[in-house]
Amino acid sequence: MPFCVQKCRYCAFLSFEAEGSPRKEYTDALEKEIKLRADREKENGTDRPVDTIYIGGGTPSVMDISSMSEMVKTLKRSFDVVPDAEVTLEANPATLGRKDGVMLAKLQAYRFMGINRLSMGVQSMDNDRLHYLGRIHTAENVTRDMDIIRRKGFDNVNLDLMFSIPGESGDDALRDLDKILALGPEHISCYSLQIEEGTPFGEMADSGELIEVSDEEDRETYHRICRRLAEAGYEHYEISNFAKMGVDPDAPSPYRSQHNSLYWNMDEYIGLGLGASGFLNGVRYKNTSDLDEYLSALKEGRLPVAEEHLNTAFDNISEAVFTGLRRREGIRYEDAVRAYLDTDDLQLKYPVSAEEFRDLFWDIFDEAEEEARSYAERGLLIIDSEGLKLTETGIDISNSIMSLFV
Ligand code: SF4
Numbered sequence: 246m247p248f249c250v251q252k253c254r255y256c257a258f259l260s261f262e263a264e265g266s267p268r269k270e271y272t273d274a275l276e277k278e279i280k281l282r283a284d285r286e287k288e289n290g291t292d293r294p295v296d297t298i299y300i301g302g303g304t305p306s307v308m309d310i311s312s313m314s315e316m317v318k319t320l321k322r323s324f325d326v327v328p329d330a331e332v333t334l335e336a337n338p339a340t341l342g343r344k345d346g347v348m349l350a351k352l353q354a355y356r357f358m359g360i361n362r363l364s365m366g367v368q369s370m371d372n373d374r375l376h377y378l379g380r381i382h383t384a385e386n387v388t389r390d391m392d393i394i395r396r397k398g399f400d401n402v403n404l405d406l407m408f409s410i411p412g413e414s415g416d417d418a419l420r421d422l423d424k425i426l427a428l429g430p431e432h433i434s435c436y437s438l439q440i441e442e443g444t445p446f447g448e449m450a451d452s453g454e455l456i457e458v459s460d461e462e463d464r465e466t467y468h469r470i471c472r473r474l475a476e477a478g479y480e481h482y483e484i485s486n487f488a489k490m491g492v493d494p495d496a497p498s499p500y501r502s503q504h505n506s507l508y509w510n511m512d513e514y515i516g517l518g519l520g521a522s523g524f525l526n527g528v529r530y531k532n533t534s535d536l537d538e539y540l541s542a543l544k545e546g547r548l549p550v551a552e553e554h555l556n557t558a559f560d561n562i563s564e565a566v567f568t569g570l571r572r573r574e575g576i577r578y579e580d581a582v583r584a585y586l587d588t589d590d591l592q593l594k595y596p597v598s599a600e601e602f603r604d605l606f607w608d609i610f611d612e613a614e615e616e617a618r619s620y621a622e623r624g625l626l627i628i629d630s631e632g633l634k635l636t637e638t639g640i641d642i643s644n645s646i647m648s649l650f651v
Contacts (some may be wrong), residue, residue: 246305247271247519247536250340254379257441259520259534260303267540271519272312274543276319278517281548283323291526295324295515297331297504300360306336310354317358326359331503333362333403338390339382345393352397362502363394364403364434370424371417374410379445384424391428401500403432408466409458410438415466422470426477431500433479433487435470437463464641471637482573483509484640509568511561511584519549527561527587529554558585562609566633566650570643575627575634578606585609599630606632613649620646 248263248271249256286292298320305313320326334355342348355363369375370384387404394402404425408418425433440450440457449455458466471481479487480498486505488498507514516523520534530553533539542549556564565584569576579602607614617633620626625639626646635643 246300246302246308246335248307249302249304249337250307250381252379254377254445255438255440256379257439257444258303261536263304263307267536268308268312270540271536272308272316274540275518276316277543277546278549279316279319279323281543281546282515282517285548286525289526292325295326295330297507298326298333299504300332300334301364302335304337304340304366305334306340306351310351314354314358317360321359330359331362331401332358332360333364333502333504334360335364335366336390337366337382339386341390341393348390348393349397352394352399356397356399361399362401362403363399364432365390365405367404367425368407369410369413370421371413374413374417377412378407378410388428391430400431402430403434403502404428404430406433406435406470407438408435408470409463411455411457413458415462415469418466419469419473422473426473431489432502433474434485435467435474435487436485437467467640468637480573484571484635484643506572509572510580511565511568524556527556529556529560558587559609561585561587563651566610567647570633570635570647570650573634575632577632578602579632581606581632582609603630610650616649617646 247258247260248266248268249260250264251262252260283292298317300313300317317332336355341351365387366380367387368378368380370387372383375383391402406418406422406425408421410418422433422435437458438446440446440455446455450457471487474487475481478490480490480501481487482498482501483505486502488500488502491499513524513526515525516530516532519532519536519539521532523530530550532549533542533551538551539549554560562581562585565581566576569580579597579599582602582605585605610617617626617628620639621628621633625636625642627634627636635646639646
């Protein structure tokens with residue numbers, strides 16, 4: 246849903262100001278795309294149950310309720326959505342309505358649609374920093390929204406926190422985090438601000454008007470955030486993601502994002518909408534990012550795909566390691582090799598031992614092994630009999646380590 250109330254100053258995402266944008270034409274086209282995609286899967290015999298739906302943006306909560314409801318109905322009629330599917334909606338603060346009654350009605354409508362998880366782009370709990378970022382909301386909006394969201398019975402809420410905002414100290418970021426923790430979300434995503442070219446912040450950085458936070462300070466704040474969240478009972482299950490622990494402290498948190506976990510597990514997903522990406526039947530594809538082209542493709546009854554690429558066996562294992570290393574558990578040799586061989590039932594056909602999976606893995610990544618082991622000797626990577634994972638300090642140079650396997 247590529248529409249927002251206004252563009253944030255750091256935003257390089259595909260989004261347009263909602264006012265004056267062809268929102269109705271867009272949702273009509275999106276519904277056509279949903280049906281076309283579902284029909285194609287059925288014709289090919291590759292349709293399968295849908296376990297998660299993620300309605301992201303942009304700001305989906307700026308869409309009117311009737312368009313959203315039609316879209317969700319079309320999804321449910323077109324695909325076999327399992328009854329207990331995780332259905333997430335990105336709902337930015339201050340976009341749910343001005344009056345309590347309106348907000349409650351909108352949230353009730355979301356519940357009727359089957360939306361059972363909300364993700365709020367809070368970013369900061371400091372009004373000066375929110376204003377600087379170009380966000381439309383205040384810290385008070387966040388507190389009020391959370392109160393109403395809870396009153397409507399949503400019990401799975403993610404809040405996004407941004408850190409390393411220019412002018413913000415590590416202590417400031419920790420204060421923001423404490424305010425977010427006080428709201429008791431089940432899930433918190435923490436990201437450092439990236440200054441992107443082509444955004445107002447990018448131009449300010451070029452002209453020297455904006456001074457980026459140094460890498461050292463950024464990493465120090467990140468580790469302080471990780472420690473604070475661990476103390477508060479959140480499981481650090483992915484580089485940027487933290488989920489509240491359930492009753493069993495040794496079990497994975499029940500609040501891990503099932504949808505995002507699917508990306509990190511190399512599972513397949515259908516991307517729908519302007520600029521959306523998908524991974525389906527071994528093919529990675531990307532829809533056009535040109536709104537006119539998107540609308541006219543669907544008017545002509547064509548899928549709006551702009552690029553597609555059939556993954557090779559090496560693409561599969563490389564992506565499995567790359568995404569797997571983002572998770573706390575890391576990547577197991579067995580899972581990586583299964584991605585390479587594109588099979589789930591290897592063990593049934595030919596019993597393969599853990600040692601053989603390990604040897605197969607390092608045979609494929611022969612050239613990376615020496616450097617990977619040197620990272621392990623420096624305490625940045627753990628390589629054991631099952632697989633590999635980053636250490637807390639290894640996360641700081643995760644891109645360098647991951648690039649060994651690309
Ligand atoms: S709300 Fe999100 S998508 Fe919209 S402009 Fe701001 S950062 Fe970009």
